[in-house]
Amino acid sequence: MLRLHAIPPPHENYGADEMKGANGHGVNYSVADMYGIISGFKHMQGNAPWNRIWNLHVTERVKSFIWLALHDRLITNHKKNRMGLGHAMCNYCGDISETELHVLRDCPLVMPLWLNVVDQSMRSDFSLGDIQQWISLNLCSSANGKEDIMWRNFWATSCHVIWMWRNMAEHDDHFQRPSTLELIIAKQINQYQQKVMMNTVSNKVARTEVMIYWKTPLEGWVKLNTDGAYKEGSVAGYVAELWGVLEGLRYARKLGFTRIELNVDSSVVDSVLRLEGKGSPLDVLANIGCTIDSDITYYEACPSECHLV
Structure with missing residues (x-):
């Protein structure tokens, strides 16, 4: 009873309650820590x-x-x-x-x-x-x-x-x-x-430090910064980024801007927009060029193969 009497009741001036372990470390409190202390396993594992x-x-x-x-x-x-x-x-x-x-x-x-x-x-x-x-x-x-x-x-x-x-x-x-x-x-x-x-x-990866900051666009240009948000499990992250780019460009064109500098924070989206890599429209056109006999072929409309990209 004396122990219970010595415990002060909750009060807003005493701060919020927090979990404390027998080792006195409240930040890293966990059931595993307490089990290790009770069993003595942590004391022996260094010399085991x-x-x-x-x-x-x-x-x-x-x-x-x-x-x-x-x-x-x-x-x-x-x-x-x-x-x-x-x-x-x-x-x-x-x-x-x-x-x-x-x-x-x-x-x-x-x-x-x-x-x-x-x-x-x-x-x-x-x-x-x-x-x-x-x-x-x-x-x-x-x-x-x-x-x-x-x-x-x-x-x-x-x-x-x-x-x-x-x-x-x-x-x-x-x-x-x-x-x-x-x-x-x-x-x-x-x-x-x-x-x-x-x-x-x-296995050491070469890392390059790049300072991220906003740069003023050239005269006559506007800068568009886009980002995408998605619900986990619904679509891939880069798809949301692409939708953000599309909607941002549509809005900029709606406002009458034609010279637009686009900034995105996804390297995957950047490579897709630059038409790089296997499966890009440029890659499809290169494959078409390898299958035709003539040196130059003119298209009045986009080839059907590119519609799938």
Whole structure:
């Protein structure tokens, strides 16, 4: 009751009521915000493993692979044995169970790679922990690896390449592992990042800043500015613009003006009025000219083909 008594009643001097959330931000109030606060989801999503995986600067295939590894979804011999599909031992070691951690970190086939590329400051922790802890350790690292590549990107790509080569060795009797593993992995990452940069540059649209202001027409001319309004779902916007142009020109001619400078704010309408592009009357006449034999043809009336434009 004391809480209710402490709340002042509505009054015009107190301003309008507004919605406030538990976080104190009334402007961005929403059910989603409140749900995030109650569930605690927003506090964990920045450091969540899935968020770090999808923020890696690697191919989507590598991200998906790390996601599968994090959730113990790689089909190793250990997992196949639990399904009743053969032995659980590593095909190379022979006497050690082939788990995800063994394939990606502990197998003698991959240890030389990690010894060459893992920084001295990480080596003590690199060989410890289970698969989730190991993945989290490398995803959270901000160190640089080979050729100044971010370690987490180099590590994720290395894991994917290791798994890919493991499968190739198991299913292809003629496959031989390359000797310069770290150079091949670094090359893959650099190629991907170069492609990303090229796409970023190519997707940038060249923009030209044009100052919009009213210009006085030439002497003896009048200026007509038109605009169109339409009901959504009834006609296209440029059709309304064209109707605005038509009605504006009709009104100007009715007032006795013959020299009219027309201004519209639609580039589509502008191109249509200038008879540009495919399907314009000029384009139709050009097509007619390609089908007749004589050099010059005179028309007393508009060709029937142009009536459809």
